Amino acid sequence: MGCGNSKVLPEASKKGYVSVVQSLVAFRKAHDDDNDDDVPKKRTEKQSGLWFSTQVKNLHPASNIQQQQQAARDGRHPGKVTKYKDKFDPRVTARYDIKALIGRGSFSRVVRVEHRATRQPFAIKMMEVEAPGGREVCASELAVLQRVSHSNVIQLIEVFQFPRRVYMVLELATGGELLDRVVSRGHFTERDATQALQMVLAGMGYLHHLGITHRDLKPENLLYYHPGADSRLLVTDFGLATFGSACMGSEVSGPDRSDGDHTGAGDKTWSLRTTCGTPEYLAPEVLLRRPYSCAVDMWALGVITYIVLSGSMPFEDDSRTRLYRSIVRGKYSFHGDPWPSVSNLAKDFIQRLLLLDPATRLTADQAIRHPWVVTMAASSSMRNLHQSISQNLRQRTSRCSSRCPSRTTSSGDSSGAGLGRRTPLQKSRASGRSQPQRAIQHPARGLQEHHLHPTGAPDS
Numbered sequence: 001m002g003c004g005n006s007k008v009l010p011e012a013s014k015k016g017y018v019s020v021v022q023s024l025v026a027f028r029k030a031h032d033d034d035n036d037d038d039v040p041k042k043r044t045e046k047q048s049g050l051w052f053s054t055q056v057k058n059l060h061p062a063s064n065i066q067q068q069q070q071a072a073r074d075g076r077h078p079g080k081v082t083k084y085k086d087k088f089d090p091r092v093t094a095r096y097d098i099k100a101l102i103g104r105g106s107f108s109r110v111v112r113v114e115h116r117a118t119r120q121p122f123a124i125k126m127m128e129v130e131a132p133g134g135r136e137v138c139a140s141e142l143a144v145l146q147r148v149s150h151s152n153v154i155q156l157i158e159v160f161q162f163p164r165r166v167y168m169v170l171e172l173a174t175g176g177e178l179l180d181r182v183v184s185r186g187h188f189t190e191r192d193a194t195q196a197l198q199m200v201l202a203g204m205g206y207l208h209h210l211g212i213t214h215r216d217l218k219p220e221n222l223l224y225y226h227p228g229a230d231s232r233l234l235v236t237d238f239g240l241a242t243f244g245s246a247c248m249g250s251e252v253s254g255p256d257r258s259d260g261d262h263t264g265a266g267d268k269t270w271s272l273r274t275t276c277g278t279p280e281y282l283a284p285e286v287l288l289r290r291p292y293s294c295a296v297d298m299w300a301l302g303v304i305t306y307i308v309l310s311g312s313m314p315f316e317d318d319s320r321t322r323l324y325r326s327i328v329r330g331k332y333s334f335h336g337d338p339w340p341s342v343s344n345l346a347k348d349f350i351q352r353l354l355l356l357d358p359a360t361r362l363t364a365d366q367a368i369r370h371p372w373v374v375t376m377a378a379s380s381s382m383r384n385l386h387q388s389i390s391q392n393l394r395q396r397t398s399r400c401s402s403r404c405p406s407r408t409t410s411s412g413d414s415s416g417a418g419l420g421r422r423t424p425l426q427k428s429r430a431s432g433r434s435q436p437q438r439a440i441q442h443p444a445r446g447l448q449e450h451h452l453h454p455t456g457a458p459d460s
């Protein structure tokens with residue numbers, strides 16, 4: 001939720017560590033081939049010779065959000081949709097009817113589609129593998145998505161791999177981001193918070209048991225499956241995820257291979273080193289370049305819990321240096337509204353996640369059994385924190401807007417938080433040459449993979 005919110009992407013390490021500054025990935029400002037989209041782009045600004053993207057979300061009234069989201073769902077911009085259809089490989093559009101653009105990421109566009117035969121709606125995430133860093137992000141995301149199946153983790157349906165683009169067909173989440181819901185529902189209690197957290201913790205516990213560390217956990221990456229009150233909450237965006245450490249307990253087990261990151265299955269026993277993530281959510285051990293584990297996700301969950309209960313950030317500063325300093329010191333407070341109205345158990349939960357020593361931090365399994373989560377989720381009447389949360393989010397947004405107006409967008413992004421949107425938008429390029437298609441049945445779940453490269457891997 002910081003104003004300057006460049007994402008820190010992994011970079012090949014030198015001699016076992018990556019400097020925080022060096023690990024901020026430089027991106028070239030390149031020609032943008034689709035600048036008339038109906039979804040505003042992440043803006044870029046030059047900082048110290050590196051190009052970063054920043055985006056500060058505006059707090060929109062819920063109705064406005066819903067109108068925009070509905071327009072996207074309905075595909076009410078036929079011209080734009082036609083244009084997007086043209087960018088999709090015909091082998092994808094033969095199977096899926098492109099309905100509307102949902103959003104854009106650093107290396108991706110996400111569209112709502114309909115399966116032509118079944119009329120079932122899905123999302124397709126089209127990833128540009130040729131953009132700098134795109135191949136690694138895409139590989140990380142696919143490596144995780146192809147192995148997971150859990151009701152609180154976004155589900156991959158099938159994959160089309162082309163030389164320059166990869167199309168991931170995903171279940172479609174139509175319920176919006178976690179904070180959108182907090183803002184739009186008009187009433188929000190600790191009970192609501194614990195109900196959401198239970199779902200996130202269930203998803204994280206599952207991932208950690210598989211040895212998967214998400215590394216970019218934040219409210220924007222938590223999407224509701226549908227708009228109803230009983231919707232599942234889904235962990236999404238595995239672009240920075242890694243198979244890197246055994247996460248059954250809170251310790252990092254196995255030898256510390258301090259030669260960098262170890263993305264990929266089979267590396268479950270190594271601790272991680274690469275500095276990456278979204279600044280405001282980075283755990284101290286990441287910033288201190290120490291070997292780390294899935295406990296970094298639990299730190300991020302502490303930050304998320306703090307935000308969800310208050311609408312403000314535990315660690316925030318315009319200066320990246322000062323921000324990182326306050327994180328490594330674990331310097332945050334429960335001052336100001338609505339903290340006096342928040343239970344001590346909730347504060348205890350946050351304190352046990354925002355512990356500097358990752359070995360003492362709650363694991364996902366422990367967190368889901370914390371008394372606050374257990375008792376609060378079952379309780380009925382609780383104080384409404386909504387007004388303070390919305391007010392803090394709004395104040396924060398206007399602070400950011402006045403400090404850096406050029407970063408503010410008028411997008412349909414609505415959580416009002418600007419919670420770590422970052423990284424430059426990469427250009428889309430022409431799609432690759434056609435190659436013979438082959439379909440592989442995924443052993444685990446009957447997942448269809450369509451590799452259009454003879455080796456089965458995207459080429460360069």
Ligand SMILES: Nc1ncnc2c1ncn2[C@@H]1O[C@H](COP(=O)(O)OP(=O)(O)OP(=O)(O)O)[C@@H](O)[C@H]1O
Nearest residue numbers: 103104105106107108110123170171172173237423
């Ligand atoms: N399965 C899905 N269903 C509905 N919306 C989705 C789905 N996957 C992604 N989105 C939305 O599409 C937009 C782009 O998502 P994407 O994961 O490509 O990038 P991002 O996470 O926003 O940015 P970055 O790539 O920089 O991390 C986001 O608004 C996201 O909420």
